[in-house]
Amino acid sequence: MSELRRDPLTGRWIIVNTDEPDVPGDFEIEAQTLKGGTCPFCAGNEKMTPPEVLALRPADGAANGGGWSLRVVPNKFPALRIEGDLDRRGLGIYDLSNGIGAHEVIIETPDHTRTMAELTQQEMEDVLAAFQSRSLDLRGDPRFNYILIFKNQGIAAGASLEHTHSQLIALPIVPKRVMDELNGAEQYFGYRDRCIFCDILHHELEERERVIADNKSFVCFNPYVSRFAFETWIVPKTHRSDFAGITPEEIADFARMLREALQRMKQSLGNPPYNFIIHTAPMKAHDREEYHWHLELIPILTRVAGFEWGSGFYLNPTPPEVACQHLHDVKL
Amino acid sequence: MSELRRDPLTGRWIIVNTDEPDVPGDFEIEAQTLKGGTCPFCAGNEKMTPPEVLALRPADGAANGGGWSLRVVPNKFPALRIEGDLDRRGLGIYDLSNGIGAHEVIIETPDHTRTMAELTQQEMEDVLAAFQSRSLDLRGDPRFNYILIFKNQGIAAGASLEHTHSQLIALPIVPKRVMDELNGAEQYFGYRDRCIFCDILHHELEERERVIADNKSFVCFNPYVSRFAFETWIVPKTHRSDFAGITPEEIADFARMLREALQRMKQSLGNPPYNFIIHTAPMKAHDREEYHWHLELIPILTRVAGFEWGSGFYLNPTPPEVACQHLHDVKL
Numbered sequence: 273m274s275e276l277r278r279d280p281l282t283g284r285w286i287i288v289n290t291d292e293p294d295v296p297g298d299f300e301i302e303a304q305t306l307k308g309g310t311c312p313f314c315a316g317n318e319k320m321t322p323p324e325v326l327a328l329r330p331a332d333g334a335a336n337g338g339g340w341s342l343r344v345v346p347n348k349f350p351a352l353r354i355e356g357d358l359d360r361r362g363l364g365i366y367d368l369s370n371g372i373g374a375h376e377v378i379i380e381t382p383d384h385t386r387t388m389a390e391l392t393q394q395e396m397e398d399v400l401a402a403f404q405s406r407s408l409d410l411r412g413d414p415r416f417n418y419i420l421i422f423k424n425q426g427i428a429a430g431a432s433l434e435h436t437h438s439q440l441i442a443l444p445i446v447p448k449r450v451m452d453e454l455n456g457a458e459q460y461f462g463y464r465d466r467c468i469f470c471d472i473l474h475h476e477l478e479e480r481e482r483v484i485a486d487n488k489s490f491v492c493f494n495p496y497v498s499r500f501a502f503e504t505w506i507v508p509k510t511h512r513s514d515f516a517g518i519t520p521e522e523i524a525d526f527a528r529m530l531r532e533a534l535q536r537m538k539q540s541l542g543n544p545p546y547n548f549i550i551h552t553a554p555m556k557a558h559d560r561e562e563y564h565w566h567l568e569l570i571p572i573l574t575r576v577a578g579f580e581w582g583s584g585f586y587l588n589p590t591p592p593e594v595a596c597q598h599l600h601d602v603k604l
Numbered sequence: 605m606s607e608l609r610r611d612p613l614t615g616r617w618i619i620v621n622t623d624e625p626d627v628p629g630d631f632e633i634e635a636q637t638l639k640g641g642t643c644p645f646c647a648g649n650e651k652m653t654p655p656e657v658l659a660l661r662p663a664d665g666a667a668n669g670g671g672w673s674l675r676v677v678p679n680k681f682p683a684l685r686i687e688g689d690l691d692r693r694g695l696g697i698y699d700l701s702n703g704i705g706a707h708e709v710i711i712e713t714p715d716h717t718r719t720m721a722e723l724t725q726q727e728m729e730d731v732l733a734a735f736q737s738r739s740l741d742l743r744g745d746p747r748f749n750y751i752l753i754f755k756n757q758g759i760a761a762g763a764s765l766e767h768t769h770s771q772l773i774a775l776p777i778v779p780k781r782v783m784d785e786l787n788g789a790e791q792y793f794g795y796r797d798r799c800i801f802c803d804i805l806h807h808e809l810e811e812r813e814r815v816i817a818d819n820k821s822f823v824c825f826n827p828y829v830s831r832f833a834f835e836t837w838i839v840p841k842t843h844r845s846d847f848a849g850i851t852p853e854e855i856a857d858f859a860r861m862l863r864e865a866l867q868r869m870k871q872s873l874g875n876p877p878y879n880f881i882i883h884t885a886p887m888k889a890h891d892r893e894e895y896h897w898h899l900e901l902i903p904i905l906t907r908v909a910g911f912e913w914g915s916g917f918y919l920n921p922t923p924p925e926v927a928c929q930h931l932h933d934v935k936l
Contacts, residue, residue: 275923279829281788281800282781286829286918294833294921296872296930299905351919364807365800366828420915430907449614449916456613468613468697475696496698497611497618501626540628549914568914573631575762582881582900583752584781586618587683589626591607598628 273353274371276445284448287351287371312348313435315382321345325376326405328398342398343379344406344440350375351441358415358444372415374442378402381436387543388425388436389534396527399438403550404523406440407516411555416442418450418554421515426545428572446554453551454563461562469564470511472496482596485532489525492533494592494599501574501590502541502599504533506567513563515552530567536602537571544571605685606703608777616780619683619703644680645767647714653677657708658737660730674730675711676738676772682707683773690747690776704747706774710734716767719875720757721866723768728859731770735882736855738772739848743887748774750782750886753847758877760904778886785883786895793894801896802843804828814928817864821857824865826924826931833906833922834873834931836865838899845885845895862899868934869903876903 275288312320318336326344333339346354352373360369380388380399391399407419423438424430446454460468476483476493483493484504492506506529508522518526537546552558552565580586607620644652650668658676665671678686684705692701712720712731723731739751755770756762778786792800808815808825815825816836824838838861840854850858869878884890884897912918 277829279788280792280804282784283788284829284831284916284918286831286920288830288923289919289921290923293923293926294905295926296874298921299833299873299876363828364811365803366807420917422914428907430912443917447915447917449914452614452916456611456615460612471697472612475698479696496695497609497616498620499616499618501631541631542628544631547914551914570913573626575760580762581902582754582781582879582883583779584616584784585752585775585779586616587621588618589621589630591620591622591625594625594627 274351276369276371278367280365282448283451285445311384311435313379313433313437314384322348326402340382341395342402344402345377345379347375347377369444372444374410376406376440378438378440380438384435386436388423389531389538391531393527393531396531397523400523400527404516404518410442411516415444417556418443418446420447422547422549424547426572429545429547450551457562467511467562467564469507469566473507473509482592484536484596484599485529487525487528489522490529492529494596496592498588498592499586500570501588502537502571502595504569506530506533508565511564513553513560513565514558515550515565532604533569535604536599539602540598541571541573544573546571606683608701608703610699612697614780615783617777643716643767645711645765645769646716654680658734672714673727674734676734677709677711679707679709701776704776706742708738708772710770710772712768712770718768720755720768721863721870723863725859725863728863729855732855732859736848736850742774743848747776749888750775750778752779754879754881756879758904761877761879782883789894799843799894799896801839801898805839805841814924816868816928816931817861819857819860821854822861824861826928828924830920830924831918832902833920834869834903834927836901838862838865839896843896845892845897846890847882847884847897864936865901867936868931871934872930873903873905876905878903
């Protein structure tokens with residue numbers, strides 16, 4: 273069982289792998305290239321993963337058999353375990369909890385050779401609908417309070433398998449970055465009685481200096497305070513704090529916008545490793561007028577130095593206005 | 605001139621290089637190995653750096669000539685510029701400032717072949733005394749409010765030159781991570797009327813499960829809430845919020861403890877890239893009863909994945925208790 277620990281200084285929670293700790297010598301493995309050999313996410317290898325929790329396949333297909341176009345399975349090496357009661361307690365001046373949570377993998381396609389940028393519109397819609405469906409299902413579990421949906425593409429971005437997939441982690445606690453956003457949004461709302469994200473969208477759509485593209489429901493832009501070169505956000509035009517409340521029409525528009533963003537990034541930057549993460553409200557307060565869900569997409573182009581993780585003060589070599597020009601000018 | 609921009613959501617400041625932005629194609633350069641050729645930090649190449657602001661050499665030696673054992677020079681490619689008045693202003697809903705600041709490099713030795721772990725006790729004391737001396741000097745400049753002292757060792761840690769050096773950046777603003785620590789420490793103090801760092805030291809020295817080593821003035825331990833595998837902190841036993849207030853006796857003890865920590869890390873983990881950063885109080889409130897300066901040292905053993913930067917929620921594969929055993933058991 274892993275452990276959740278809370279930093280008494282900053283309120284940050286971490287997961288510590290107390291089960292099978294990495295010791296000196298284990299780390300070189302992580303620097304190697306992506307594992308070759310038999311891929312557990314490929315069609316025909318369904319038995320290599322834990323049993324699926326969701327799959328798209330023709331109605332006559334058997335669960336955990338072939339013929340699927342998308343699968344969601346529990347992570348074989350989960351950061352958190354689904355079984356057991358939540359046990360929060362103190363330890364001297366520290367706080368901890370046992371590592372209860374869900375850790376699932378969304379296998380976006382049975383095809384090993386394609387990246388997420390190469391998914392069809394229908395496939396991308398299916399992936400986003402799976403994010404929503406799993407979120408709604410896990411919300412029923414009173415032990416959880418946050419669902420983190422993210423993707424690591426490429427080794428430099430932390431991926432351990434090449435076959436395109438996203439991940440979902442249901443957590444009993446709210447992560448620090450989300451708490452910071454919630455607090456900031458609340459302060460802004462208290463002062464101005466408006467959602468800060470709605471104001472940012474208004475500003476960006478008027479100025480158009482950092483807008484890469486937009487459609488009926490979404491805006492894709494490089495935020496004014498980009499921590500990373502070519503950092504890109506996709507924000508829904510309709511105010512909603514909760515990703516899982518997305519409508520089918522919005523899913524189609526979101527899929528279009530995310531495909532476009534990934535394709536532009538791929539062409540402009542030469543298929544870089546990247547991460548994205550969906551920022552949404554905590555489950556127990558998922559209808560908030562001051563918060564606004566969105567997706568943050570970051571290509572890994574430079575190393576984050578000690579200066580940056582240690583200070584929370586980022587040095588970005590590419591102004592978002594310049595990044596936007598390059599991404600906007602890509603011919604698709 | 606670069607620009608400082610403030611995130612209206614989280615209060616985070618970033619530096620954006622608006623002068624000579626990196627564009628697609630520039631980034632591959634950063635993935636290359638450390639530059640070979642003539643090293644500007646080596647003895648004999650003093651003319652390759654901007655003129656020194658501090659140096660240790662025999663009294664009869666000429667400034668910017670040879671014979672030195674330590675030099676501090678302005679960074680040739682500074683993130684911030686020293687000249688000009690601070691100009692803070694609004695831009696719609698955003699806040700920005702011109703990129704005023706100091707960015708200096710501490711060349712720890714003229715010898716290209718040694719790492720910081722291999723400095724002698726005297727050399728390490730000189731480096732730490734240089735940190736202090738530069739801090740005290742820059743404190744006289746009313747435009748600055750924070751001094752960040754840090755080191756990137758190895759490419760994976762963000763170093764661009766191999767020759768061992770540390771860096772100092774004087775900032776007009778207080779970085780987010782420091783603000784978070786200050787706020788957390790203040791809350792704790794308000795509730796308990798005690799410094800949280802003093803309480804942590806007390807707890808750790810009593811329990812000894814995570815203490816790697818200690819001497820008269822310093823404790824070296826793996827924090828209970830380590831974000832990274834083998835994260836190591838060095839904390840002074842005497843409560844002081846301000847690194848620059850360190851006494852000569854404490855500098856000697858600090859040098860001993862830092863050398864020992866680096867040597868243990870080198871032997872246990874096979875000379876990994878690492879970062880360290882000194883956390884100290886802001887200049888304008890440098891005598892605080894609730895804050896306690898310290899050094900955070902992080903070996904780069906795994907990739908930080910999107911999950912982590914996006915959520916502020918870290919997954920640590922090695923419990924600090926296990927890390928401590930390994931570091932403690934190293935035969936020096």
